[in-house]
Amino acid sequence: MHPITPERAWALHGSAATRQLEARAIAAAGPHVLMQRAGLATARLALALAPHARQVWIACGPGNNGGDGLEAAMHLQHWGKRPRVRWLGDEQRLAPDAAASLARARAAGVLFTDAMPELQSQDLAIDALLGLGNARAATGDLAACIAALNASAAPVLAIDLPTGLAADTGQAHGPAVRARHTLSLLTLKPGLFTGMGRDLAGQVWFDALQDGDTVPSDATLAGPPPARARAHASHKGSYGDVAVLGGAPGMRGAAVLAASAALHAGAGRVYVAALDAGTVDLAADAPELMWRAPPELALARLAVACGCGGGPQVAAWLPRVLAEAAQLVLDADALNAVAADTGLQDALRWRAQPTVLTPHPLEAARLLGSSTTAVQADRLAAARALAARFGAVVLLKGSGTVVTEPGRAPAINPTGNARLATAGTGDVLAGFVAAHLAAGSTAWEAACHAAYAHGALADTWPAGRALTASALARAAA
Numbered sequence: 001m002h003p004i005t006p007e008r009a010w011a012l013h014g015s016a017a018t019r020q021l022e023a024r025a026i027a028a029a030g031p032h033v034l035m036q037r038a039g040l041a042t043a044r045l046a047l048a049l050a051p052h053a054r055q056v057w058i059a060c061g062p063g064n065n066g067g068d069g070l071e072a073a074m075h076l077q078h079w080g081k082r083p084r085v086r087w088l089g090d091e092q093r094l095a096p097d098a099a100a101s102l103a104r105a106r107a108a109g110v111l112f113t114d115a116m117p118e119l120q121s122q123d124l125a126i127d128a129l130l131g132l133g134n135a136r137a138a139t140g141d142l143a144a145c146i147a148a149l150n151a152s153a154a155p156v157l158a159i160d161l162p163t164g165l166a167a168d169t170g171q172a173h174g175p176a177v178r179a180r181h182t183l184s185l186l187t188l189k190p191g192l193f194t195g196m197g198r199d200l201a202g203q204v205w206f207d208a209l210q211d212g213d214t215v216p217s218d219a220t221l222a223g224p225p226p227a228r229a230r231a232h233a234s235h236k237g238s239y240g241d242v243a244v245l246g247g248a249p250g251m252r253g254a255a256v257l258a259a260s261a262a263l264h265a266g267a268g269r270v271y272v273a274a275l276d277a278g279t280v281d282l283a284a285d286a287p288e289l290m291w292r293a294p295p296e297l298a299l300a301r302l303a304v305a306c307g308c309g310g311g312p313q314v315a316a317w318l319p320r321v322l323a324e325a326a327q328l329v330l331d332a333d334a335l336n337a338v339a340a341d342t343g344l345q346d347a348l349r350w351r352a353q354p355t356v357l358t359p360h361p362l363e364a365a366r367l368l369g370s371s372t373t374a375v376q377a378d379r380l381a382a383a384r385a386l387a388a389r390f391g392a393v394v395l396l397k398g399s400g401t402v403v404t405e406p407g408r409a410p411a412i413n414p415t416g417n418a419r420l421a422t423a424g425t426g427d428v429l430a431g432f433v434a435a436h437l438a439a440g441s442t443a444w445e446a447a448c449h450a451a452y453a454h455g456a457l458a459d460t461w462p463a464g465r466a467l468t469a470s471a472l473a474r475a476a477a
């Protein structure tokens with residue numbers, strides 16, 4: 001069993017791939033063996049998480065997820081923990097594995113009761129209501145058990161998935177359990193790490209149930225970028241040049257944030273071409289930045305971050321930028337301009353040089369002609385659709401940022417937290433991506449590594465210090 005942390009990459013499998021592995025594993029190991037392993041793993045983790053629990057309440061649903069809970073109850077009973085089980089199944093319609101675990105729990109003397117105990121903070125509640133078979137919004141007793149788990153003073157350990165969370169998309173279309181821990185069985189599911197998954201699953205643990213079999217993964221949980229030392233003999237030209245095109249009147253700060261981020265992330269030289277024709281000189285704030293008028297940029301040898309407070313004015317520059325930029329990050333206003341203009345969409349599709357699009361869900365929805373709700377309902381599918389439509393790497397921001405490109409399984413970024421929900425952090429991310437592109441990374445690597453570094457900075461941010469975009473930009477190293 002492994003705790004899932006951002007320190008290494010993991011393969012992710014959706015429900016179809018997991019069902020395929022499950023069928024093969026059951027055929028190889030024999031009936032009930034997998035559920036026995038699942039129940040034992042759950043009971044062990046329960047004991048490790050709540051060694052001083054006086055009470056363990058296990059809410060078991062009608063299917064095999066409930067069977068895992070019954071199996072765990074049997075072990076906890078043998079270990080003297082006296083679990084109480086609320087079981088929502090029907091013996092007449094029970095699958096054979098769950099029926100076997102029900103019999104074992106009964107034989108062990110587990111207490112079955114409809115009454116929920118008063119749990120304290122050191123106790124434990126286990127969500128064994130639904131897993132992969134979650135098919136529709138919960139109602140009735142099931143919804144009442146979900147509400148009871150969420151109201152409990154004790155931490156909740158969810159088996160396989162928090163009940164209500166969709167394994168493939170990370171969405172919940174009805175009541176869902178908010179767990180402190182989730183033990184994912186046989187495979188890690190993408191939905192645990194994007195959309196609502198990160199909030200509902202809490203700390204994720206993984207047990208492969210001794211199954212060494214593999215099928216192609218649907219996505220990857222990204223790991224840290226490889227450490228790359230700077231050679232002593234390098235000079236500023238070795239790390240490439242970035243230009244930021246943006247900063248329309250009143251939004252010049254966005255361009256400065258992206259430029260500062262690129263600079264601190266290691267770009268050799270950083271040019272800022274502000275669309276604000278005003279004369280305010282920000283050189284005093286960031287003396288390393290080189291200010292240019294947009295026409296002066298030698299786009300064909302620059303990694304360009306375009307958008308970044310560009311306002312509607314950025315649209316006029318996009319035909320040239322799309323045709324010429326050696327590498328390109330399109331963010332914010334540049335994405336909105338593309339969404340509004342089919343000519344720019346064609347130019348983006350025809351572009352052959354490395355390109356990263358960094359939309360948040362609303363920008364993605366505009367580009368796809370859909371809605372934020374539709375994008376969030378299946379973030380992986382939305383990112384894949386955008387990548388296919390424009391032939392570019394797409395970095396879809398949000399909880400569990402998704403990076404994808406045509407012909408490749410998406411990566412979900414494991415770092416970051418709600419502290420990044422503050423003005424300007426998107427500009428900083430665009431600057432990071434541009435710095436990676438300028439240093440010679442592929443568009444895919446640049447997007448994955450920048451997203452990881454951006455989130456990791458927020459995850460290790462000192463508790464008492466305000467996370468502002470400008471401080472975030474300067475913290476990159």
Ligand SMILES: NC(=O)C1=CN([C@@H]2O[C@H](COP(=O)(O)OP(=O)(O)OC[C@H]3O[C@@H](n4cnc5c(N)ncnc54)[C@H](O)[C@@H]3O)[C@@H](O)[C@H]2O)[C@@H](O)CC1
Nearest residue numbers: 034035038063064065130131132133134135136137138160
């Ligand atoms: N078959 C096996 O031996 C194994 C199964 N495993 C466990 O089994 C789970 C999958 O089991 P199942 O396929 O039985 O699926 P679940 O146990 O997730 O749920 C299926 C049952 O719940 C009902 N249901 C679904 N949504 C409902 C709703 N909203 N309201 C009321 N009832 C609803 C279904 O009609 C079905 O009876 C996995 O998530 C995992 O926890 C693991 O133990 C590995 C081994």
Ligand SMILES: [K+]
Nearest residue numbers: 127130159161
């Ligand atoms: K569950």
